[in-house]
Amino acid sequence: xxxxxxxxxxxxxxxxxxxxxxxxxxxxxxxxxxxxxxxxxxxxxxxxxxxxxxxxxxxxxxxxxxxxxxxxxxxxxxxxxxxxxxxxxxxxxxxxxxxxxxxxxxxxxxxxxxxxxxxxxxxxxxxxxxxxxxxxxxxxxxxxxxxxxxxxxxxxxxxxxxxxxxxxxxxxxxxxxxxxxxxxxxxxxxxxxxxxxxxxxxxxxxxxxxxxxxxxxxxxxxxxxxxx
Numbered sequence: 697x698x699x700x701x702x703x704x705x706x707x708x709x710x711x712x713x714x715x716x717x718x719x720x721x722x723x724x725x726x727x728x729x730x731x732x733x734x735x736x737x738x739x740x741x742x743x744x745x746x747x748x749x750x751x752x753x754x755x756x757x758x759x760x761x762x763x764x765x766x767x768x769x770x771x772x773x774x775x776x777x778x779x780x781x782x783x784x785x786x787x788x789x790x791x792x793x794x795x796x797x798x799x800x801x802x803x804x805x806x807x808x809x810x811x812x813x814x815x816x817x818x819x820x821x822x823x824x825x826x827x828x829x830x831x832x833x834x835x836x837x838x839x840x841x842x843x844x845x846x847x848x849x850x851x852x853x854x855x856x857x858x859x860x861x862x863x864x865x866x867x868x869x870x871x872x873x874x875x876x877x878x879x880x881x882x883x884x885x886x887x888x889x890x891x892x893x894x895x896x897x898x899x900x901x902x903x904x905x906x907x908x909x910x911x912x913x914x915x916x917x918x919x920x921x922x923x924x
Contacts, residue, residue, distance in 0.1 A: 703731055711735055723767070729754030738765040743869060745841060745860050745904050746773035760868075768864050771871035776838060777845065777860040778880075844903045854890055861887035863900050 710722045721737040732739060732755065739759055741750055747770065750756045759766050775781060783789060842856065849859045857873070861884060864871040873884045892900065 703733065707733060707735055727755075729758040732758050732762065732764065734762050734764075736762070736764050738767055740767040740769055740872075742770050743768035743864060743867070744771045744773045745777060745845065745863055745900065746838060748904060766867075766869045768869040768871050769874075771864045771869075772857055772860055772873050773838075776842060778857045779846075779849075779855050781842075841903055845900070848896060848899060852890065852896075854887075855883055857883060858887040858890045859892075859900075862890040862892050863897075866892050866897055 707722070710719070713719050714722060722735060723738040723740060724732070724736055725740040726742070727739060739755070741755060743750060743756075743766070756766060758764075772778060775783075845856050845859050849856045852859065857880075861871050861873060865887070875881050875884065
């Protein structure tokens with residue numbers, strides 16, 4: 697969305713194009729609950745086991761109320777929610793990788809990525825404190841989430857990424873994981889066969905709620921482009 701272009705202008709224009717049969721759907725990316733309209737067919741916004749901001753800012757609730765499809769980008773937490781996340785510092789990313797610049801400024805990619813693991817039972821201390829945790833504490837929390845999901849994946853005999861995608865699907869969302877590797881594509885596609893039991897959904901919710909993120913998702917430049 698472009699903040700300088702009022703939705704009162706753009707949406708009616710798009711609706712006319714739709715009525716003329718030139719397009720079928722209208723979608724918005726990273727809008728806010730306040731700007732989500734009934735004429736919108738779908739929204740694209742971030743959602744994963746790592747990032748559940750829109751559960752609390754009204755966007756998801758509004759989308760459900762208006763029957764707007766929720767398309768979840770970065771459902772694998774910018775690549776963290778896989779069995780072998782290889783990056784240890786922002787410099788390990790390719791020069792043109794979005795995460796190299798943006799994520800080096802905020803957790804989980806700020807500073808050194810792989811801190812010693814923190815057990816998930818202790819991560820509630822991060823969310824109950826009035827102080828915002830530093831980058832190392834946040835990174836340790838992210839690793840704790842991965843470790844706990846890994847245990848669930850092992851019990852189900854599947855990959856961490858498949859559990860993460862099955863979780864997004866269980867919320868009624870459409871996950872759009874990105875990859876450049878054929879093996880990853882096949883692994884992600886196979887997540888359609890993974891069904892979480894009610895008990896497993898509760899376990900995932902416990903894991904996620906025990907380590908809610910704090911602060912902005914992106915660096916200043918990218919953060920300014922979302923949530924309008």
